[in-house]
Amino acid sequence: MIIDIHGHYTTEPSAVHVFRDKQLAGLADPARRPSSADLGINDEALIASVRPQLDFQRERGSDLTIFSPRAAGMAHHVGTEDTGKEWSRLSNDLIHRICTLLPDNFAAVGQLPQFPGVSPKNCIPELERLASLDFVGVNLNPDPSGGYWTDPPLTDRYWYPVYEKLVELQMPAMIHVTSSCNPNFHHTGAHYINADTTAFMQLLQGDLFRDFPELKIVIPHGGGAVPYHWGRYRGLAMMLKKPTLADHLMKNVFFDACVYHFPGIELLTQVISSDNILFASEMLGAVRDIDPETGHHFDDTKRYVDRVEFLSEEDRYKIFEGNARKVYPRLDAQLRKRGKPGKVV
């Protein structure tokens, strides 16, 4: 079974955008507020909206996508904390409906109603609601300011209430920023990758997993710059008198495989243990075109993993399925309940 742990709902029906426009317009003119959070999207329309994802699953040979709302759409820095709560709830409910309609194709990851300068503990009610709806994880934004990085680092106690709840609920967090309102940072070309690199270095500097040995953190986009600069990070761990990266971080930190060319995936799989890599494509995501050098989509990352010669069958199983079951135990439980226990490795 091939599990793609990083897919966003980037094919939403236009009613979703109409709602969001009205909701934000309502901040300036209350008369423009949407009259209802019922978008009037029926199940057929919802299934039709994820047809592109289903087609890619079949064409590329993946089975199940861990699916969350559009990352750039979270926009925690926009509007008010209250509009953010309503928007998160609505976005998560759509994911829930899709995953309920197509449980063999999608498992749900939620967005949190974070707001810059507001304690993340305000997200706990939504986090508990997500757990009650069979979500298997959440996206956690390390920079709710949208590119100005005004909240504390991830190792600060500011974030601890969320970590406590995540551990209690057996949910991992994927560290994922949203759109950027800072003109210095293109969202998919700079802000996302920088956030991945930044999160890893914050974890390296701190001792978060001493306090949360059960917490699992997924750093997407192949870990940002980290695997490419693995020597730098090993050296920085030495300079900062930390244990080796393997002991200090890599029982708790995992990288996805959203790297859009073969040499990048080859480096990732060469440098990072196969225990710490999760297959992912981010589809339909940052880069949607066909690579003229290969004739295949840039984000058809399965091809790259398949091409890496030195991976054993066991390595491949871990990357494509086993690690996802380990990092997302709620998904594993759901699959077992449906008669799909996975392999013992």
Next chain:
Amino acid sequence: MIIDIHGHYTTEPSAVHVFRDKQLAGLADPARRPSSADLGINDEALIASVRPQLDFQRERGSDLTIFSPRAAGMAHHVGTEDTGKEWSRLSNDLIHRICTLLPDNFAAVGQLPQFPGVSPKNCIPELERLASLDFVGVNLNPDPSGGYWTDPPLTDRYWYPVYEKLVELQMPAMIHVTSSCNPNFHHTGAHYINADTTAFMQLLQGDLFRDFPELKIVIPHGGGAVPYHWGRYRGLAMMLKKPTLADHLMKNVFFDACVYHFPGIELLTQVISSDNILFASEMLGAVRDIDPETGHHFDDTKRYVDRVEFLSEEDRYKIFEGNARKVYPRLDAQLRKRGKPGKVV
């Protein structure tokens, strides 16, 4: 000849730090201002201070280091524009003296008196002074705020006066941030690498080299995350309707080789044309320890380049010498004047 294009003066005599402390203390209490910018460091002491660099050059087999003030020391966000001007002048003068004393070992790159929110054109007098002192390039900080990214992107006309002057003086700019006052960003572990990635993406989004076809930009630290995510950037160029990266950027943008493990250097040299890579070690820089996995210093990057099997002799010449002469034409002219013309490739 082996040219290391990225070295910082991180072994300054303590008198430099004493001066800086007094200078900044003087902002709070004018009575504490340093009485003179003459640090009382004689030539012998200056030469002794770069003994570690000279030893490493000999041990590792490099000849000449392009040498600039400590990057984290620039701290453009600290103090006032005036203290920054004095500090830049003093820092650059030390580099000038070292390069004059040891012209076969060091060539000078300067720091600019940038200040957050202040037009970079205020740096032009120092830039012209540097040219008169035979400096071959400058470090340009894309984020003088020190981690809050409050100035415009590098493609904004805000920066054009500096680019015009750089082209006139035949100087390249290495894009290099300084220390971070944002607790989210460790300087060498996050801020530096993020700035590299950010700068490349800004250049990708813009059309700077249509206006400045002669401008040369060096992105250090192996190009940040860019080569590892080269497929992403090729795909983003397509999505943004830009020419290929080769046509759009790679006549003007160069990456250094400060990547501290073999797999990273192998990827860099595999993905990026040998016309666009400049040998560098950042010594003595971000990571100073010996890698326990190899028994050699992490930043002994020449070993990694030497180990890459698929590089031709011509590739190696370009990476170790030829590209540095091309990107730093003032250095090439100085070397020719000293009877070292380089090879024709």
